[in-house]
Amino acid sequence: MTSEDPSATEFPASNSLANRYGGQKRGLSRKAKRNIVIGALVVGIGFAAYVATGSATAPVTFKDIGYSTVDGTQAEVDYQVSKSPSATAKCAIKAMDSKFAVVGWKVVEIGPNNPEQDADGGRTTAQRTVLATESPAVSGVVDNCWIVDSGK
Known part of the structure; x- marks a missing residue:
């Protein structure tokens, strides 16, 4: 069982x-x-x-417009910078070769704008910067822009 x-x-x-x-x-x-x-x-x-x-509300903005190579030792970069009309900005501009190596670099200062200068009250200005280059450049761009502290 x-x-x-x-x-x-x-x-x-x-x-x-x-x-x-x-x-x-x-x-x-x-x-x-x-x-x-x-x-x-x-x-x-x-x-x-x-x-x-x-x-x-970014204090400064930029927009690449174009570039041109003048010759093997010079490049021109066209860009727009938007900021407060009374502010001073600095922008780092660079030129690069075909391997994206930096062959030209310059920091430019963009001073205050006249508010009656542009349709947007002087906020946006067109800029052209000529860069000396070590070798022929195939592109040119704005690397960065920032507002300069007026207290310094």
Whole structure:
């Protein structure tokens, strides 16, 4: 005569697992899900506003317009600089060869603008910088621009 294993018939499998690992977890309520979605939207809109206003209020921006190679020892870089009309900015201009090595470099100062000078109240000015180069350049760009502290 064989007898059944008492441990197998003591509890059903679902009760046995619940005792060992805990019961089923309750899902989030509808209100909690809605609050999470609303919170995520508020954070997303706040981040988008921060990015949009941060780039719009940059103290100085620049845009490359073009370049030309005068000869093997000179290049010209054309660009626009936008800043407050009363501010003074400095821009680093570079010329590069076909292997992207810098063959010419110059830091130029862009002084205050006359507000009546341009259609946008003197914020944007067109610039041309002539660079001396070590070897023939195949491109010329603005590397960076920054506002000069007037207290120094």
